[in-house]
Amino acid sequence: MARYLPLARPWFGLVAAVALLGVLVQLIGTATAGPALTPTFPTRGAQVANVFAYFTILSNLLVGVVHVALAIRPERTSTLWRVLVLDAAVAIAVTGIVYNLVLAPLVHLTGIHEVATVLCHMVTPVLAVLGWLLFGPRGLTSVRVVLLTAVYPVAWLAFTLVRGAVIAWYPYPFVDVVALGYGRVAINCVVVAVLFLGLGFGALALDRRLPGVRTDPA
Template sequence: MVRFLPLARPWFGLVAAFALLGVALQGVATALDPAPHAYFTSTGARVANVFAFFTILSNLLVGVAHVLLAVDPQRDSPAMRVLLLDAVVGIAVTGIVYNLVLAQTADPRGLHQVANVLCHMVTPLLAVVGWLLLGPRGLVDREVVLISAGYPLAWLAFTLVRGAMIDWYPYPFVDVVAHGYARVAVNCLVVAVLFVGLGFGALALDRRLPGLAAR
């Protein structure tokens, strides 16, 4: 719908800027302050390990998807459909899990705190609100929802295999050493169900909400 074009491009650009800024600041904070990632002894290893976090990957997806939308707010392709749904649902899961489960044990300081607010609060809010108000609409169907579930499943598989190899896990709820495989399996199932449930929720809303129509 043409009437949404003047708002859509700057909004998508703003979301992309906050998402990518949060990732960049987290990388800089990790390079400057080794304390939160002291398990990894070199600066390069600590910075590289930042990208093992679901939060960072989801913010990257949001950044990439919204850069593409800022260039063309009505962009549509099979890859774009999966990318955008993974970005929006992934960042929603990030905000929900962090603020309901992880925030009570987190204690970021300095630049880590700024990155934390951007990645866990600002970007999730802006990305989800932007999708609800602007879309673009018509990009979600059952096949897209099912394909998009590959993202969290691949992350969980990578995290568990890597964790078993190096004895380190990015979040307490996937820490097999602390909780055992049975408890972690249940935790992973909850995250997977939340992700797929939000995907089908997006499917139910997609054609009922106003917004910018994809081509």
């Protein structure tokens, strides 16, 4: 059974709504006021589809889906669920950290794109991480779960590098092999991987020390 704190479910619902709203605003912005068309992305439809190549968008979608499920019924204990919950928290934290420390100075957006960026890179990460710290759910994290969370970023990276080699386009400057070369990109990826796993093991250390929705094994 899951033991709720009074504000847990409303908070999970709020996080889901903000995360999914950010993705929706980004899709609308790309469809209506996207960047100039290029041979790589010759139509608005291609640009909209390409939005899902961004780790930020995928992580916000993951946060949205996981938090909808948390708001409805958090007392799941399968390995996949444990990994998804931790992946959502860690991936969105990495999204916020990398964007605000590395990418923000390179980006100058206005209008609907600025709104989407604030939602996806700032508001959702803060709400999701704060929600995990306050409400959990607890009791789902283990060393095995932390290691399994690495499957998501590794899979994204493999897809990004293979796709980038084919179409000569990369979603972020730090994985741009054309500009940086594979050596520098590999170093950048190791730094992000250390951050990802570091946050995962930090979550493991905090899991049993913080209040929240406690999910006990059936």
